[in-house]
Amino acid sequence: MSRIHYTKPSITELEIRYATDAVTHGWGERCYEYIHRFENAFRSHLGVEHAIATSSCTGAMHMGLSALGVGRDDEVILGDTNWIASASAVTYLGAKPVFVDVLPDTWCVDPEKVEAAITPRTKAIIATHIYGNLCDMDALLAIGRKHGLPVIEDAAEAVGSQWKGRRAGSLGIFGVFSFHGTKTMTTGEGGMFVTRDTALYEKVLTLSNHGRARGQTKQFWPEMIGFKYKISNVQAAIGCAQVERIDELIAGKRRVFKAYEQALAGLPLRMNPEPEGTVNGFWMPSFVVDEGVPFDREALLQAFHEDEIDGRVFFWPLSMLPMFTSRPENIVSYGLYARASNLPTYHDISEAEIERVVRCVRAYIGRN
Numbered sequence: 001m002s003r004i005h006y007t008k009p010s011i012t013e014l015e016i017r018y019a020t021d022a023v024t025h026g027w028g029e030r031c032y033e034y035i036h037r038f039e040n041a042f043r044s045h046l047g048v049e050h051a052i053a054t055s056s057c058t059g060a061m062h063m064g065l066s067a068l069g070v071g072r073d074d075e076v077i078l079g080d081t082n083w084i085a086s087a088s089a090v091t092y093l094g095a096k097p098v099f100v101d102v103l104p105d106t107w108c109v110d111p112e113k114v115e116a117a118i119t120p121r122t123k124a125i126i127a128t129h130i131y132g133n134l135c136d137m138d139a140l141l142a143i144g145r146k147h148g149l150p151v152i153e154d155a156a157e158a159v160g161s162q163w164k165g166r167r168a169g170s171l172g173i174f175g176v177f178s179f180h181g182t183k184t185m186t187t188g189e190g191g192m193f194v195t196r197d198t199a200l201y202e203k204v205l206t207l208s209n210h211g212r213a214r215g216q217t218k219q220f221w222p223e224m225i226g227f228k229y230k231i232s233n234v235q236a237a238i239g240c241a242q243v244e245r246i247d248e249l250i251a252g253k254r255r256v257f258k259a260y261e262q263a264l265a266g267l268p269l270r271m272n273p274e275p276e277g278t279v280n281g282f283w284m285p286s287f288v289v290d291e292g293v294p295f296d297r298e299a300l301l302q303a304f305h306e307d308e309i310d311g312r313v314f315f316w317p318l319s320m321l322p323m324f325t326s327r328p329e330n331i332v333s334y335g336l337y338a339r340a341s342n343l344p345t346y347h348d349i350s351e352a353e354i355e356r357v358v359r360c361v362r363a364y365i366g367r368n
């Protein structure tokens, strides 16, 4: 029986050819060639003016928050159901992540809860498009405008997702992406900072180059302490191939989701939504069993394990983690994880493998 992995990248001859070219020839004056090409290709895919490739999404978020002036004792509001990376960057700057509840259908931050959490110390709102599902960007951007607060998009999981015809990551003051090996497109490790705001772009560009301004002709002369979150040319070469294949990569993720959706139809559960006016990139097919229906998550994960299926738990509320103050009043977040699970997804997962996963899930829902 073959192992069904949680996710894995789709690597073809094209990625191998570009990476081989980069490692063979991409040195000296050609050491940034693939990086610039990657940034340009991703920029045009997304429809934004500016992009800076980074070594991780976390680094892109760190620089973006820093450029917005987020600092000691400031507050940044984000959904409690989230990956730690969104919150870590906030803490690196001495600011405080404020975890608010999410919506029961999208699992993304609840705009009403965001507005209620705003204080004089609030510096920004982070909209994480969890598992490819879209935050209500109209509501969040309206709240941002009303209170003079920037809305940031953590689009690490949202390659392929669109809000009313605009790609996730292109709507906020800035967006960040991850190209970690588990994500829809990958460079092994890597990320991207994107923005339409030219002044913000210039700031992050300087920060990303150890604080050396673009026009500075004096060598080794940083004017501030910056960061070092650059991607390498070899990783960017892999990224160039992935962006060329991005429609195919997104279609692959959507195919897997649709197959699960069809096979699990009729069960008392919800999966990632795709409301009118949106496209979901379906990075991670997940389900949440309806309230009151017997479901033992640990038993399902054990059954997955015995069948060589790499299932994973749904995100815990971040406020449950030991380094934060718990917020059980976030009843949706605290009610979701125990009734939920991720399902394995990768571009070339077979129908038979999907069927194997589905058999397991069906056996463990509604069973005491």
Ligand SMILES: *Cc1c(COP(=O)(O)O)cnc(C)c1O
Pocket: 055, 056, 057, 058, 059, 082, 083, 085, 086, 128, 154, 156, 157, 177, 178, 179, 180, 190, 191
């Ligand atoms: C993967 C992920 C990140 C972090 O990406 P890295 O490239 O590992 O830094 C950030 N936010 C979310 C929501 C993610 O899923």
